[in-house]
Amino acid sequence: MKNIYKLLVAGAILLSASMSYAQDESNRWSIAVGINAIDLYPVGEKDAGLGDYFDEFFNVDHYNIMTVPSRFEVGYYVGDGIVATGAFSVNSIDTVGDTKVDDLSYYSLGGGLRYNLAELWSGGEVFNPYLGAGGSYQWLDDEGFGTFNGTFGFDVKLMDNVYANIQTSYKHAFEDNLPKHWQHTAGLKFTWGAVDTDGDGIVDSKDACPTVAGLEKFMGCPDSDNDGIEDSKDGCPNDFGPAETNGCPDRDGDKVLDKDDKCPDTPGVVALMGCPDADGDGVADADDKCPNEAGPVARQGCPVKDRDNDGVEDAMDKCPDVKGIAELQGCPRPVMPTKEVQAQLNEYAKTILFDTAKASIKAQSAATLADITAILKKYPEAKFTIEGHTDSRGSAKYNERLSDDRALSVKEYLVKNGIDEFRLSSKGYGEANPVTSNSTKAGRAQNRRVEINLVK
Template sequence: MKNIFKLLVAGAILLSASTSYAQNESDRWSFAIGINAIDLYPVGEEDNGLGGYFDEFFNTSHYNVLPAPSRFEVGYYVGDGIVATGAFSVNSIDTVGDTSITEISYYSFDGGLRYNLAELWNGEIVSPYLGVGGSYQILDNDGFGTFNGTLGLDVKIVDGIYANVQSTYKHAFEDAFPKHFQHTVGVKFTWGAVDTDGDGIVDSKDECPTVAGLEQFNGCPDSDMDGIQDSKDDCPNVFGPAETNGCPDSDGDSVLDKDDKCPQTAGLVALMGCPDADNDGVADADDKCPNEAGPASRQGCPVKDRDNDGIEDAMDKCPDVAGIAELQGCPRPVVPTVEVQAQLNEYAKTILFDTNKDSIQKESEEVLADIIAILKKYPEAKFEVDGHTDSDGPKQFNQRLSEARALSVKNYLVANGVNEFRLSSKGFGETQPVASNKTRAGKAQNRRVEINLIK
């Protein structure tokens, strides 16, 4: 008997360390009703020649059966696979082993803990369990306590309803009272499931207990109904196929809509799904010339240079004639225009000299710089620097002065970058007046320098 007792206790301890159980948050409460059979055949009495614990276990002729609902049990899941139970049973005893006796009453008040074995193999239909506990029996008018070990089995009929059968060995604490078995057959009802999110899946089986979901995903949601639960769906709010983790690719360009800047138009991966009709690497939406290849620096427009002078047409003022950058794509003119010639001489006549000398005054340097700039624009053209005087003084002196002043201007121009082979100088004295020498104003106009194109 002691060995059996140790086995029951050891089994209960091992099960209490396990997380396997049938009754849990899904079915916190249970109520069982059934009939019970009391077997008072002496057990564990090998020394008295009466046999061991299970020698007469299946001999139903020893059973005292009350053929009416006679045992009632309430169970409550307390956590970690443990179910606390409380039971009441009643019976009428008229057989003790092979001996008939005058009928006496039997009452029992039981309490204990039960551990379900079904979770070890994830069983749902058949759920065996072991239990330990204690009870107080009243046999006729005598009461006594027992330590109990229980082996039982629940068989699922429908959700929440089970057929139940169990056997409990009750070991009396005092030798004066009988050690015995109580067998029970009945029906068990379970209820009390918690479904926080109201999706019809109890929290204990719901992997997303606070968010309403689908049974196929163990209670987790699939917001876009694409067959991929939200936690595994890269686009949980947009319908998409499984091969792209639930994200759509509306235009079929291999760039998912969530990353596609042009989700309704097939494009290139390199351009985040946007098209590039001219394949110039600039997306059409940013390409000012979407049908002509051009660099990104030109916003996708080609560099057009009809005259091949290295200056694109958009910047070339003479797009059909090769020119130079200095003149914005226009060719350098060979000779100055009439207007340029006139401007050149307007500058030239303002060159100032010291009185009766050929030395150029310093304040003329600015206008001379303007003259040099014009001359450099016509590197192929040749010019003559002409000197003129008024009629005051001897003619010979005026002739020499005009020649000296023309040469002085030429030398200045050469010294400041104008090719000397393009320049010549000549003096005309007082022979070519442009105004009357009878007035001061006229004389001032006649004292001048001209720079004329040699044709």
């Protein structure tokens, strides 16, 4: 009979299944009742005639089994997968490995912490393995000693709040002359103590909204407007609406939801946030001074007179009979110089001559400046910048000042000869922008120049 019990214990230790939580926020308290087996052999003491760690670990002939309920454990779920435990067990020792000894009474009282491994993968419905650590005090006949304990076990769900419990613990004595040993246990565990903070009948560990009463079909989350869409997914959690519009109503059926509809009881257009526009001019009827006659927004929906159809009403159009652009008050954009004209300007500009190391223009440049003036007068709307450049001789500061003065001299000359000064600006860049190398006389001559460029 004893060997049958030993085989049952060994078979239970080898049992494996899927995943679950035997004890968590749903069941904070537990009590386990079962049998236990003490094995003093595979404890790493070969010199003492015992085996290495785990040697013949499943040899049930080495087990001292107390077949009646002989181990009792109370557990409390602390949180984050951790359970605090306290346990008491009793046994009778008559076997040490293959050696028979006189019967020795065995009592153990201890406690510790264990961690539900299923916490790592969010658990399941059948099986919960755990690891634990703690300590206990044993009495072997009249001798008492303490041990540090490491535990592995698992719970297998049989029914709600009832689990089969299998566990093995290695108990390491604090002193070398005291017996190290394994304690294997098998039994039943009963759990209770579910927490339901919001009182909706769904325990907190299974309640997605544990502090707000809700419905079972939404894992404890509420549906305030009873439209079949839980509040967290409902665009209008307090207004009944269909799933097609994410729980939001549209009373006037104009495809603009009431929460966005400025005219929720009158069908309107999406572009005007649900308000009507009888004449289709893009101005809501409530804001349209001519609701039955199309007109632009700028005139509050009333039509305008625009002879040249350029979008600028005649009253504001400085060129009412010539199609133009709004930014020029209805007049056409002025003609600007082409790239070829721009190139010609700079061909002229680079031939402007100055007195050596001065900003004064030489008299022989008068003809060139006359040609430049003529071109600028052809484009009265165009604006230009006059840019001065030097070669690299002299200091950078001096060259910048000289180029700035020369550019200004050209500007002043052109203004005196009829060019509006507001069309012209000038700036000197000194030696910063050479067009060729300054290492030769010819190169330096090319770098000493004036450019006249269109302001775009």
